Amino acid sequence: MLKKILSISGRPGLYQLISYGKNMLLVETIPASHRFPIHSRERVMSLGDISIYTTSEDVPLSQVLENVGKKYDFKVIDAKALSSPDQLHEFMNGVLENWDNERVHNSDIKKIISWYNILVGAGITDFTTEEEEGEAEEAAEEKE
Numbered sequence: 001m002l003k004k005i006l007s008i009s010g011r012p013g014l015y016q017l018i019s020y021g022k023n024m025l026l027v028e029t030i031p032a033s034h035r036f037p038i039h040s041r042e043r044v045m046s047l048g049d050i051s052i053y054t055t056s057e058d059v060p061l062s063q064v065l066e067n068v069g070k071k072y073d074f075k076v077i078d079a080k081a082l083s084s085p086d087q088l089h090e091f092m093n094g095v096l097e098n099w100d101n102e103r104v105h106n107s108d109i110k111k112i113i114s115w116y117n118i119l120v121g122a123g124i125t126d127f128t129t130e131e132e133e134g135e136a137e138e139a140a141e142e143k144e
Helices: 061-071 085-095 106-121 130-143
Strands: 005-008 014-020 024-030 035-039 044-046
Touching (some): 061 106, 085 106
């Protein structure tokens, strides 16, 4: 699901990929209110391609969002209550125990909280990517 959710540099919020053409993408704001084109010169990042630094190997954003969802019962988080650096670090320790606090900045943690709130507010609670779904199905088939 996260492969079709986009972050666009210089624009607030998240967007869902609707279609794509030769030099543009057609996106829709989340929650769905209006559609508009994004041209190839704009910096676009799929949430499925983002990972979080840890002390061992990087963890996909989908796994971090899933951990946040499980901890907070897939309900919106009060971002104002997590404003100080200590509160943000405590939040990250609760959802990802071995995160790299030197390379993951406070602004990154705030962005994770913001994105989580946007997705959950729009009713999106399936944070797995298509690749992870395929791997889970393959693992289930191997066990049988």
